[in-house]
Amino acid sequence: xxxxxxxxxxxxxxxxxxxxxxxxxxxxxxxxxxxxxxxxxxxxxxxxxxxxxxxxxxxxxxxxxxxxxxxxxxxxxxxxxxxxxxxxxxxxxxxxxxxxxxxxxxxxxxxxxxxxxxxxxxxxxxxxxxxxxxxxxxxxxxxxxxxxxxxxxxxxxxxxxxxxxxxxxxxxxxxxxxxxxxxxxxxxxxxxxxxxxxxxxxxxxxxxxxxx
Amino acid sequence: xxxxxxxxxxxxxxxxxxxxxxxxxxxxxxxxxxxxxxxxxxxxxxxxxxxxxxxxxxxxxxxxxxxxxxxxxxxxxxxxxxxxxxxxxxxxxxxxxxxxxxxxxxxxxxxxxxxxxxxxxxxxxxxxxxxxxxxxxxxxxxxxxxxxxxxxxxxxxxxxxxxxxxxxxxxxxxxxxxxxxxxxxxxxxxxxxxxxxxxxxxxxxxxxxxxxxxxxxxxxxxxxxxxxxxxxxxxxxxxxxxx
Numbered sequence: 001x002x003x004x005x006x007x008x009x010x011x012x013x014x015x016x017x018x019x020x021x022x023x024x025x026x027x028x029x030x031x032x033x034x035x036x037x038x039x040x041x042x043x044x045x046x047x048x049x050x051x052x053x054x055x056x057x058x059x060x061x062x063x064x065x066x067x068x069x070x071x072x073x074x075x076x077x078x079x080x081x082x083x084x085x086x087x088x089x090x091x092x093x094x095x096x097x098x099x100x101x102x103x104x105x106x107x108x109x110x111x112x113x114x115x116x117x118x119x120x121x122x123x124x125x126x127x128x129x130x131x132x133x134x135x136x137x138x139x140x141x142x143x144x145x146x147x148x149x150x151x152x153x154x155x156x157x158x159x160x161x162x163x164x165x166x167x168x169x170x171x172x173x174x175x176x177x178x179x180x181x182x183x184x185x186x187x188x189x190x191x192x193x194x195x196x197x198x199x200x201x202x203x204x205x206x207x208x209x210x211x212x
Numbered sequence: 213x214x215x216x217x218x219x220x221x222x223x224x225x226x227x228x229x230x231x232x233x234x235x236x237x238x239x240x241x242x243x244x245x246x247x248x249x250x251x252x253x254x255x256x257x258x259x260x261x262x263x264x265x266x267x268x269x270x271x272x273x274x275x276x277x278x279x280x281x282x283x284x285x286x287x288x289x290x291x292x293x294x295x296x297x298x299x300x301x302x303x304x305x306x307x308x309x310x311x312x313x314x315x316x317x318x319x320x321x322x323x324x325x326x327x328x329x330x331x332x333x334x335x336x337x338x339x340x341x342x343x344x345x346x347x348x349x350x351x352x353x354x355x356x357x358x359x360x361x362x363x364x365x366x367x368x369x370x371x372x373x374x375x376x377x378x379x380x381x382x383x384x385x386x387x388x389x390x391x392x393x394x395x396x397x398x399x400x401x402x403x404x405x406x407x408x409x410x411x412x413x414x415x416x417x418x419x420x421x422x423x424x425x426x427x428x429x430x431x432x433x434x435x436x437x438x439x440x441x442x443x444x445x446x447x448x449x450x451x452x453x454x455x
Contacts, residue, residue, distance in 0.1 A: 088216040115345025145372055146341045152376030153343050153383070160223065160373075162216070163365035171303045173369070190343065192450075 001199040002066075002126035003057045010055050015206045019064040020057060021045055027104045033168055048077065048101070056130065058122050059203040065109040066119040068127065071099040073140065079161070079174055083142050086174035088162040097138040097176075100127060116150065121191045124154065128184045129198050142174045151177055155186040219366050223373045232378050236274045239374040243367055246359050248352040250275050250332055253375050256298075256347045259290050271348065271378045279332065288323045294337050298349050304338035304368040307353065331355040338368055340375060350375055394453055398432040401425055403454045406445045 010017050024044035028034045037044050048071055058066035071077040073093035078101055080091060103123060111117040116124075131137060140161065141147070151158045157178040164173035188194045222242050229235040240251055254270040261269075273280070282288070289295055297310035327333075335353030342348060350371050359367065394402075397418075404414045411429065415422040429441060436451075438444035448454045 088214070114341050114347070116343050121343075145368070146339075148372045149340045149348065149376045149379065150343050152373070153379055155380070157227075158373070158376070159220065160369055163219075163362070163369060166303065194452075 001059055001203070002122055002197045003059065003199050003201070003203055004126075004130055005055045005057065005202070007049055007051055007053050007055065009202075013202060013205075016057070016064070016203065018043070019206060020055060020067055023064050023067055023104060023106055024102055027106075028102065031107075032170065050075075054098075054130075056123065056126050057203070058119050058126070060109060060119065062204070062206055063108075064106060066105045066123045068103045068123050069101045070127065070130070070139075071101060073097045073099055077101075077140075078142065079140055083172070083174065086142055086162045086165060086172060091140065091161055091174070092138070092176060096136050097140065098131070098136050099140040101142075103141075103143070118191065121187065122197050125184070125187045125191060125193075125197050128179050128187060129196055131179065132181065132184060133198075137180065138176055138178045140174060140176055142172050145171055145173050148173065148175060151175070154190060155183050215362065215366060219370060222370050226370070226374050226377050229377055230381070232272055232381055235374050235378050235381070236272050239272070239371060240274055242370055243352055244354075246363055246367060247354040247357040248335060248359075248367065249354040250335075251350075251352050252280075253348060253350040253371075253378065255342075256295065256349055257289060261289075271375060271382060276331070279327070283323075292323045294335075294351060295349065298337055298339040298347070304336055304364065306357075306359075307335045307337060307351075310337070327353070333357070336364065336367065338371075340372060342379070348375055348379075392435050392451070392453075394432055394435060394448070395428075398428045398435075399448075399453055401428040402432050402445055402448045405429060405441055406449065406454055 005013075005016075010020065021043035025037075025039075025042050028044055029037050029039075037046065039045075048069070052072050052075065054070040056068050056070065057064055072095070073079075073091070074095060077099045079087055079099060105117055105119045105123070109117055109119040127139060131139065145164050148158055148160075159176045159178075161174040161176055164171050166172075222238075226235060226238055229238055236251060240249060243249075243251070251272055252270070252275045253272040257269050283292075293310045294307050297305060332353040333355050334357040335351060336357075336359070337349065337351040340348045340350065352367065352371065397420075400418060401414050404417060409417065411426045412422050414429075415425040418425065429444070432448070433439075433441065433444040436444050436447040438447050445454075
């Protein structure tokens with residue numbers, strides 16, 4: 001199940017807030033080495049965790065298994081502020097275009113050695129479902145070039161926004177992905193799972209069992 | 213027109229190519245300006261894959277035919293320094309870097325020397341990874357390769373989209389062959405078989421003879437490539453023909 005929470009809603013659930021920001025720290029600082037984000041408290045938080053950000057969280061059992069953050073392009077976002085050199089010219093923006101950032105699958109939920117795990121594809125199905133429901137049909141993503149191939153395999157329409165660059169030991173390319181109902185169908189059949197993944201409300205409190 | 217606008221135009225044309233051959237031709241049309249005149253892209257065969265099966269791994273190919281024949285026949289894939297470099301999942305690199313970076317065994321030197329004899333003196337190569345974790349190797353080569361850093365970026369980006377388009381075409385082709393046409397009756401019989409009804413019970417429910425219901429199930433079984441009724445039902449559910 002994938003839960004969509006605003007920053008405010010996330011802050012109202014301290015157990016969840018901590019799990020999310022700890023996972024982000026573990027992956028982006030410790031694993032990928034984004035040193036600018038290193039902090040003594042072990043939580044990764046930046047200036048884009050603002051009141052319009054949408055936090056998408058995949059829960060498995062009683063754990064945060066996957067996460068991504070959606071940012072509106074109608075206000076400053078990563079591509080305009082932090083990763084501007086990935087874009088040739090002015091990046092596209094508008095209410096139908098959001099930026100997908102901090103895509104993360106927790107280490108225990110990466111099934112294969114190299115492929116995309118079921119948590120990974122749930123995140124993808126999740127943002128497409130979420131977007132189609134609220135009139136969003138494009139996302140900007142800064143990802144490794146191999147994701148271009150995967151996006152095309154899933155029948156996204158992909159357009160590069162600039163050339164790939166090397167950050168540390170990582171190659172990154174900014175890409176605009178457009179999607180529609182057909183994309184959602186393809187994503188769902190690749191997952192062999194046709195039911196919607198978006199859940200309403202909050203996940204259960206961590207450390208508690210469901211009452212029923 | 214800026215170089216990036218040109219890149220976008222190339223990518224747009226590639227995304228409209230209808231066959232793998234058209235993708236190949238389009239891509240080489242772009243890269244030949246930089247001396248890259250030969251192209252090979254495919255998934256990496258496991259070491260020791262028989263020569264006969266190696267060609268099934270190819271997605272895009274415009275490579276000197278005799279070179280390809282020799283490459284497969286002599287099993288060069290297991291000794292090619294470019295391939296071993298790529299298997300470490302490196303970012304785009306030039307062949308000469310791969311040749312410098314590793315200590316040659318005798319066979320590796322032979323592969324590179326032999327490539328030169330076919331007017332493939334240098335090139336660039338990079339790996340991509342599919343959704344299910346398969347490595348796709350992309351290699352472009354030629355006799356006189358001239359690439360600035362910016363052009364290197366252009367070529368690797370455009371090639372990535374070319375491979376993506378080739379994979380889309382590949383899956384579409386597989387799907388047409390894979391598509392199975394079940395008749396409404398066959399589907400109905402399977403649906404009842406799925407809830408545990410016998411052939412006799414199905415015949416009673418549908419008002420047909422037991423022989424006919426048996427025939428429908430047999431047909432469905434063979435269309436689905438199943439060895440028995442249980443597998444036919446499982447396969448029909450997996451493919452979404454029944455629920």
